[in-house]
Structure formats: C-alpha cells, structure tokens
Amino acid sequence: MIGGLYAPTGMVVILSQKINYLAEHTDYDLYMILTESPEKPWCFKMNPKIKWVNFNINFDELDTMPIYMKVFFYFIKQRKYKKAFKEYLMMIHPDITVSALRREINFINDIKDGSKKIGEIHFSKRFYRYFNLRFFPKSINSFITYLWSKELIKNIKKLDKFVVLTKNDYEQWPEIYNKTVIPNFISNFPNHYSLLKNKKVIAVGRYSWEKGFDLLIEAWESVALKYPEWTLHIYGLGDKEFYQKLAREKGIEDKVTCHSFAEDIYERYRDCSIFVLSSRHEGFGLVLAEAMATGLPSVAFNCPEGPSDIVTDGVDGILVENGNTQKLAEGLMYLISHEKERELYGKNARENMKRYNKDIIMQEWINLFETI
Numbered sequence: 109m110i111g112g113l114y115a116p117t118g119m120v121v122i123l124s125q126k127i128n129y130l131a132e133h134t135d136y137d138l139y140m141i142l143t144e145s146p147e148k149p150w151c152f153k154m155n156p157k158i159k160w161v162n163f164n165i166n167f168d169e170l171d172t173m174p175i176y177m178k179v180f181f182y183f184i185k186q187r188k189y190k191k192a193f194k195e196y197l198m199m200i201h202p203d204i205t206v207s208a209l210r211r212e213i214n215f216i217n218d219i220k221d222g223s224k225k226i227g228e229i230h231f232s233k234r235f236y237r238y239f240n241l242r243f244f245p246k247s248i249n250s251f252i253t254y255l256w257s258k259e260l261i262k263n264i265k266k267l268d269k270f271v272v273l274t275k276n277d278y279e280q281w282p283e284i285y286n287k288t289v290i291p292n293f294i295s296n297f298p299n300h301y302s303l304l305k306n307k308k309v310i311a312v313g314r315y316s317w318e319k320g321f322d323l324l325i326e327a328w329e330s331v332a333l334k335y336p337e338w339t340l341h342i343y344g345l346g347d348k349e350f351y352q353k354l355a356r357e358k359g360i361e362d363k364v365t366c367h368s369f370a371e372d373i374y375e376r377y378r379d380c381s382i383f384v385l386s387s388r389h390e391g392f393g394l395v396l397a398e399a400m401a402t403g404l405p406s407v408a409f410n411c412p413e414g415p416s417d418i419v420t421d422g423v424d425g426i427l428v429e430n431g432n433t434q435k436l437a438e439g440l441m442y443l444i445s446h447e448k449e450r451e452l453y454g455k456n457a458r459e460n461m462k463r464y465n466k467d468i469i470m471q472e473w474i475n476l477f478e479t480i
Contacts, residue, residue, distance in 0.1 A: 109207055111167070112144030115345070116151050116369065117314075118394050119230040122292050123208060124152045129470050131155035136477075139200055143189065144168050163192045167211065175241070190215045197221040204477055209236075214259075217266040224480050227264055228271040228290075231391040232413040233280040235318070236260075268480055273392040276413040288476070291417065292392045293469035294401050294461060301403030302378045304447075304454050307338045309440060310380040310404070312373060312395040313387065315346030315366070320409065323433050324386035325354050325364060330437040332363040335444050340384075343367045343376060377402035381450065382443050386436065390414040400424060401461035405453030407439035424457035 110123050130136055132155060140154070142162040154160070165185050170178045193212055197205065197219050205223040207216050208230060216225055229236065237260055239252040261283055264270050270287040272278050278289050309331075313319040321342055328340045340363060342351065348366035355364035370376050373395075377383070383399035385408035390396075393414035400406055400418070406425035408415040409432075419425040426442065428435035443450045 109141045109143075109210065109212055111210065112142055112148065113150040113152050113154070114145055114148035117345075118292075118392075119208065120152075121295065122230070122394070124154065125293075125295050125466075126470065126473065127158055128152075128155050129466065130474075131157045133470070134474065137202075139202060141193070141196065161196060163189060165189045165192075186211060186214070194219050194221075197223065204480065209260075209264075213263050217263060224268040225266070226269045226271065226476070226480070227267045229277075229391070230273065230292075232277055232389050234412050235389045269476065271476070274413045274417040276416060277391075280413070290472045290476070291464060291469060292394050292397070293466040294394075294397055294464045295466065296374075297462070297465055298374050298378075298402050300374075300378060301458055302381060302454065304381040304403070304405075304450055306379055306381055307335075307444075308380040309338060309340050309382045309384055310376060310399065311340070311342045311384050311386065312376075312399070313344050313385075315342075315344050315348050315351060318388050319344070320386035320388045320431075321351045321366075322354060323388075323409075323431065323436070324384060325351060325358065325360070327386070327433040327437040327440065328355075328364060329358050329360055330434070331440050331444070332360045334441060336363070338363075338444055340364045341367060341376070341380065343370045343373065345369045373398070374402060377404055380404065382407065382440065384436070384440060385409065385415060387411050387415075388431065393418055397461055397464050400457035401464070403454040403458040405443055405450050405457055407436060407443060409436065418461075420456075420460065424453050424460050426453075 110120060113124060127138055127140055131138055138158045140158055140160040143165040146162040146164050165188055167185055170182055198221050201221055202223045206226045207213055209227045237256045239256055240249050264284055267286060270284055271290050272287060273291050275289055281287055311324055352366040355361045377399050383404040383406045385396050389411050396406060396418050406419055408419055408427055409430045410416055410427040411430040419427055421427040426439040428439050
C-alpha cells in the first residue's frame with residue numbers, strides 16, 4: 109500500500125523500488141494499492157507486471173481542512189477505505205499483505221482473506237502517532253498520544269511480522285515479539301565518488317521542522333565566521349524561502365544556498381566534500397547513507413533513530429549530541445580543517461555503505477516472504 113506516487117518522498121521511493129525489484133527478480137504476482145490523487149502523474153516508472161488500483165480516497169485533502177472538518181471527513185474516508193480494501197483483498201486472495209502502517213493498520217488484521225499480514229514502519233516509534241495540537245493543554249496531547257499509540261501496539265501484535273528499519277528502533281518496541289530489522293537500501297550505489305576537493309557542504313531533506321535546517325543554519329553561522337571560503341548547500345522539497353530568509357537574517361546569505369529538489373542528487377553529492385544531517389529525528393536517514401556511498405564523510409546529530417546505525421563515529425563520520433548546534437559546528441570545522449581525516453572518513457564511508465546494497469537488503473525481504 110502506497111498513498112500516491114506523485115511525490116518523491118523517502119518512503120514512496122523505497123516502496124516503489126521494492127515492488128519493482130520483486131517484479132524483476134521473482135515470479136510473484138504483485139498488487140499495489142493507491143489511495144491518493146489518481147489524476148496526478150506518477151514520478152516513478154512502475155514495472156508493467158505490477159497490478160494496481162487507486163481507491164481515490166484522497167486522505168491528503170484532510171490537511172487542508174480545519175480540525176472540526178478533518179475529524180468528520182476522516183471517519184467518512186476511513187470507512188470508504190476499509191470497505192474498498194476488504195473487497196479487494198477478498199477478490200484477489202493474496203498470500204501476503206504488506207502494510208506501511210498507515211491507515212489500513214486499524215483494520216487489516218480483521219480481514220479474513222487468508223493472507224499473512226506484515227507491517228513495516230518507516231518512522232521512529234518515539235515520533236510516530238505523536239499528537240500535538242498547540243491549542244490543547246500538554247496533558248490532553250499526552251493522553252491522546254497514549255491512547256493512539258496503545259491502539260497501534262494492539263494492532264501490531266496481531267501481525268504475523270513487524271519490520272523496523274534500525275536496531276535502535278527495534279529496542280523501542282519491548283512489547284512486540286514478532287519484530288525484525290530490515291534497513292532501507294541505497295537505490296543505486298554510485299559508480300563515481302567525490303574527490304573531496306570542493307569547499308562545499310551539502311544537506312538534503314524536506315524543508316520541514318523535523319529536518320532541523322534551522323539548527324543547521326545556526327551552526328553554520330560559526331563555521332562561516334571561521335571558514336568563509338566554505339559554503340553550505342541544502343536541497344529539498346517544500347518552502348525553502350523560510351530557511352534562506354533565516355540565513356539572510358544571520359548575515360550569511362552568501363554562504364548558504366537553499367535549492368529546490370534535485371533529480372540528479374548524486375551529482376550534487378559528488379560536487380561537495382562533507383554531508384551534514386541536522387534532523388531532530390529520523391526513521392532511518394537514507395540521504396545520509398546515499399551521501400556516504402558517494403564517499404562523503406558525514407557530521408550528524410545522534411538523533412533517534414537512524415544515524416547511529418549508519419555512521420560509525422570516528423571511522424566514517426562524526427556523531428554529535430542531538431540538537432547541540434555548537435557541537436555540530438565543531439564537527440564540521442574538524443572535517444574542514446583536517447583534510448587527511450576527511451579523506452579517510454570518506455573512503456571508509458563508501459566501503460561501509462556497501463552493506464545497504466539493494467540486492468542484499470531485498471534478499472532479506474524475499475527470505476522473510478518465503479519463510480512466513
């Protein structure tokens with residue numbers, strides 16, 4: 109199940125490439141369920157062997173509604189989704205049904221179609237189903253989060269297998285016994301790598317609060333003061349102007365450039381010498397692994413949950429205290445001023461990222477399907 113294929117978000121990239129891989133390398137009959145915006149063109153080419161349907165529920169439009177309308181229409185859409193989902197599974201009778209733990213997790217275990225049910229989560233538990241409305245008191249937000257999470261755990265326990273992305277997140281689910289770890293893969297392991305000669309640092313991600321670009325720009329203020337010849341380049345989807353304005357307010361507009369999403373992101377990696385991840389939290393941190401596969405040493409907040417699975421501190425990158433912008437700046441300045449260490453970390457990073465090769469990770473999925 110994938111909401112839509114019209115935006116290149118991390119989860120959609122992985123899910124679409126996963127089902128394409130299965131279409132190319134197995135004899136499985138494959139079905140894909142979509143729910144969003146059937147009129148929009150796909151940004152991914154899907155294998156013609158994959159059968160698909162779009163229920164046209166359009167949950168995305170809930171984000172444009174005020175809270176009182178959102179609650180009302182959510183239940184209408186959810187009822188429509190459950191009915192269509194059940195009818196479809198009863199029609200095709202799959203052997204295995206895989207949910208990305210979105211809205212279908214609330215009813216998928218109750219559908220008696222005979223299939224084994226697998227759930228895979230692409231987010232950190234600590235920030236999944238976290239309820240926080242500013243006009244609600246903290247106690248009410250916490251209580252709703254508790255109830256919401258409790259319901260999720262009840263549904264996960266009913267699954268035949270629950271897949272998480274990192275060892276750290278695995279430990280966050282002590283009440284779940286049917287769990288396993290299968291990380292994301294690097295879609296296309298790059299043949300070429302950065303020579304680490306350009307005085308450029310790169311960050312990649314959505315222009316959103318959880319990616320912490322505000323913290324990064326705060327840290328870069330110190331870096332720009334000491335190393336004015338180095339520049340920071342941020343690439344992503346969303347409102348880049350907010351962050352460019354923040355750099356302008358700090359007087360470092362000429363040292364920070366906020367770019368739009370880049371199709372040729374590996375070319376951007378190769379043009380830079382350091383990757384920085386300033387996220388407040390991550391489910392995995394795929395861009396971090398991709399950049400390191402291109403030979404970039406990294407500096408990353410040790411945020412929950414992904415970076416510590418990917419980066420080996422002092423070997424292929426530097427992990428710093430989550431949210432500590434001074435430490436982030438110090439890590440960046442260390443790699444800027446220590447060329448030999450920068451080259452060694454970059455070489456180690458490229459070698460260590462081979463464990464996220466697509467063939468290796470997808471074989472883990474195939475093994476799971478065969479054994480279940």
